Amino acid sequence: xxxxxxxxxxxxxxxxxxxxxxxxxxxxxxVYSQATLSHHFQKLDAALAPLxxxxxxxxxxxxxxxxxxxxxxxxxGFDIVSGGELQRVIAAGGEPSxxxxxxxxxxxxEIELALERGVYCFNVESEPELQRINRxxxxxxxxxxxxxxxxxxxxxxxxxxITTGTYENKFGVAFEQIEVLYARAARLPxxxxxxLQMHIGSQITGxxxxxxxxxKIVPLAHRLRAAHGLEFLSIGGGxxxxxxxxxxxxxPWWWESAAAKDLLTPHQYAERLVPLLRPLGLRLLIEPGRFxxxxxxxxxxxxxxxxxxxxxxxxxxxxxxxxxxxxxxxxAYHEIVPxxxxxxxxxxxxxxxxxxxxxxxxxxxRPLPRAAEGEYLALMSAGAYGSVMASxxxxxxxxxxxxxxxxxxxxxxxxQPVQAIWSxxxxxxxxx
Ligand code: LLP
Numbered sequence: 469x470x471x472x473x474x475x476x477x478x479x480x481x482x483x484x485x486x487x488x489x490x491x492x493x494x495x496x497x498x499v500y501s502q503a504t505l506s507h508h509f510q511k512l513d514a515a516l517a518p519l520x521x522x523x524x525x526x527x528x529x530x531x532x533x534x535x536x537x538x539x540x541x542x543x544x545g546f547d548i549v550s551g552g553e554l555q556r557v558i559a560a561g562g563e564p565s566x567x568x569x570x571x572x573x574x575x576x577x578e579i580e581l582a583l584e585r586g587v588y589c590f591n592v593e594s595e596p597e598l599q600r601i602n603r604x605x606x607x608x609x610x611x612x613x614x615x616x617x618x619x620x621x622x623x624x625x626x627x628x629x630i631t632t633g634t635y636e637n638k639f640g641v642a643f644e645q646i647e648v649l650y651a652r653a654a655r656l657p658x659x660x661x662x663x664l665q666m667h668i669g670s671q672i673t674g675x676x677x678x679x680x681x682x683x684k685i686v687p688l689a690h691r692l693r694a695a696h697g698l699e700f701l702s703i704g705g706g707x708x709x710x711x712x713x714x715x716x717x718x719x720p721w722w723w724e725s726a727a728a729k730d731l732l733t734p735h736q737y738a739e740r741l742v743p744l745l746r747p748l749g750l751r752l753l754i755e756p757g758r759f760x761x762x763x764x765x766x767x768x769x770x771x772x773x774x775x776x777x778x779x780x781x782x783x784x785x786x787x788x789x790x791x792x793x794x795x796x797x798x799x800a801y802h803e804i805v806p807x808x809x810x811x812x813x814x815x816x817x818x819x820x821x822x823x824x825x826x827x828x829x830x831x832x833x834r835p836l837p838r839a840a841e842g843e844y845l846a847l848m849s850a851g852a853y854g855s856v857m858a859s860x861x862x863x864x865x866x867x868x869x870x871x872x873x874x875x876x877x878x879x880x881x882x883x884q885p886v887q888a889i890w891s892x893x894x895x896x897x898x899x900x
Contacts, residue, residue, distance in 0.1 A: 469508075470763040471501045472848070477809040479846055483875035486768060486807045490844045493868050493879060495770045496787035498855050500530075500880075502538050502873040504764035505851070509542050512707075512756060515738035519745060521752040522588075524568050526705050527553045529757025529852040530765070534871045534880035536560035539760070545588065547705065547755035551578035554585060564588075568665075568702065568753065570617070572597075572638055579604050579612075589613045591665045591702070593640055598653050605658035614653070615663035615702065618646050618688065622681040624669030624706065627798050632669050640666070643684070650692055661696040663753070664689050667704025670758060675732050675740045678703065682744050689748055701745070702753035707732055709762040711801045711849050758852040765851020767792050767867070768807060771839045772822070781817045783839050788821025789828040790861040792847060792854050796827040804831055807844035811837050819845065823862050855881075860889045 471482045479486040481501050490497055513523055524545035527536065531553060536546070537560045545566030546557045557567060564585040569578075572593040579601055582590065592598050592614050605612035619640030624632070632639045641649055646664075653659055668681050682703060689701050710731055745752055769787035776782070794800035804819055814835040821828040830847060839845060858866050865888075869881035 470504045472766060474809065479805065479807045481766070481872045484872045484877045486766070486846060487844055489870055489877060490768045490770065490807065493870060494883065495768050495844065496791045496867040497768045498765055498850065498867055498869040499768060500535060500765045500851055500869065500871045502871055505535065505538060505761050506542060508760045508764070509539060509544060512734045512759065515734035516742070516752065516754070518742050519752045521754070522566060524566070524753055524755045525760055526755050526757030527557060528856060530761040531556050531856055532869055532880055533560045535761065536562055551581045554582060554587070558585065568755070576600065576604060580608065583608050583610050583612060589615050589662050592616050595649060595652070598656065598659065602656040602658045611658055611660050613660050613662040615665045615700070616641055616646060616649060616653070617665045617667065618643055618685055620666055620668065620681045620684045622668050622677055622684065624672050624677045626669050626671050629798055632667055643688070646688060647691065650696055654696055661698060663698050663700035663702060664692055665702040665704065667755065668706060670706050671708040672706045673708035673731055675736050678737065679740050679744070682741055686744055686748060689750060693748065693750060698750060700751040700753050701748060702755065703741070705755040705757050707737060707756050707759035709758055709849060711803065762852035763849050765854060767847040767850040767854060769845050769847065771841055771843050771845065773841060774839065781815050783817050783819045783836070785819055785821060785845060787847070788823040788862070788864065789825065790823060790859045790864050791867050792830070792850055793857050794853060795830050802830060802850060803848040804834070804836060805846050805848065806837050806839060807846050809837070813838055863889050865889065
């Protein structure tokens with residue numbers, strides 16, 4: 469669900485007109501709804517209430533300081549994948565003791581930072597990483613809390629680029645090798661075996677793959693708990709959201725849309741998984757990113773030109789693949805709606821950005837209300853893996869971001885000044 473809806477012909481984010489925001493702050497502009505992300509956090513948190521649990525928001529999905537601050541205030545923990553993310557979380561008021569540190573390539577500097585700040589756990593992805601953490605912890609006279617990421621070899625039934633839990637992927641340690649590895653890790657003096665972790669992929673829209681993976685690892689977790697006294701089990705993130713039209717169908721409530729019929733809800737997720745997990749008696753961690761913020765953000769863009777070539781109807785907008793790369797990278801679908809509804813008549817359109825690549829498109833041959841120069845469009849469900857994946861390609865500034873809360877709106881990231889794009893660059897000495 470989300471709090472973006474039309475009042476009359478105007479798109480609103482909670483109580484704030486999106487067009488007014490676009491006029492005031494310019495475009496491309498990310499607009500986030502605080503009520504939406506809070507709602508998702510609370511819904512999932514409540515569904516897991518029967519278990520002792522900690523929800524660790526996957527910072528990679530949206531690392532804006534204001535977003536992290538809102539989640540920290542709700543009691544969220546954080547799933548981080550770099551030293552930079554750890555520092556961001558701390559800057560936003562998050563607690564390191566509620567952070568889990570994931571990733572296949574943690575550097576010595578990142579591990580030292582995390583040890584000094586006292587993260588809840590390192591989610592470890594290989595034996596050499598365990599040895600490195602042990603060595604660095606010894607040097608700092610600390611004991612490092614670790615969990616190994618088990619690769620359960622379960623197909624997540626999602627896009628290949630966001631599947632992580634099979635042996636085709638670089639992630640985790642093979643299911644069959646885990647127990648031997650824990651036994652070896654137990655002999656490393658500066659480690660504490662605190663948990664077991666898994667994550668099978670992202671944008672998983674049915675509970676089936678989660679259930680299959682949980683059924684597979686529960687007996688393993690049981691044995692590891694008995695052998696090493698584990699404290700928690702993390703089942704990762706990956707809960708999918710609805711990207712398909714809900715707004716166009718007249719309802720902003722995605723669970724009322726046709727596409728939502730089969731969709732995973734927090735209730736279903738908990739109903740199927742809690743009974744499997746409860747007998748373990750372990751603390752449960754989950755690491756959702758997209759589910760919390762995906763529907764909570766939109767990317768607003770202005771139509772620059774409309775161009776027809778006899779075959780195609782191109783709507784050229786001022787946002788591009790550098791602002792939102794998901795359609796170009798994953799063929800991802802984002803619903804596109806007019807910020808002010810004027811015309812009912814639709815025309816098959818390619819909405820494209822100004823970047824010099826054919827991959828720079830947001831949709832192809834999609835029936836959309838005819839749009840004219842100067843009008844604004846909104847790319848829906850862009851709150852997760854949107855601004856965080858933005859780049860300066862074509863020397864385009866990173867977009868501004870606004871957070872809305874009820875009738876209030878605040879710029880939570882200024883548009884990057886163009887000179888800042890090359891501020892770290894300099895001529896070589898022989899060019900001066
Ligand atoms: N935990 C781990 C270990 C992960 O690797 C990820 C995401 C998450 C949690 C959070 O997954 P989520 O709940 O957001 O599905 N850029 C892609 C998604 C990449 C996901 C990477 N890992 C996209 O735009 O679809």
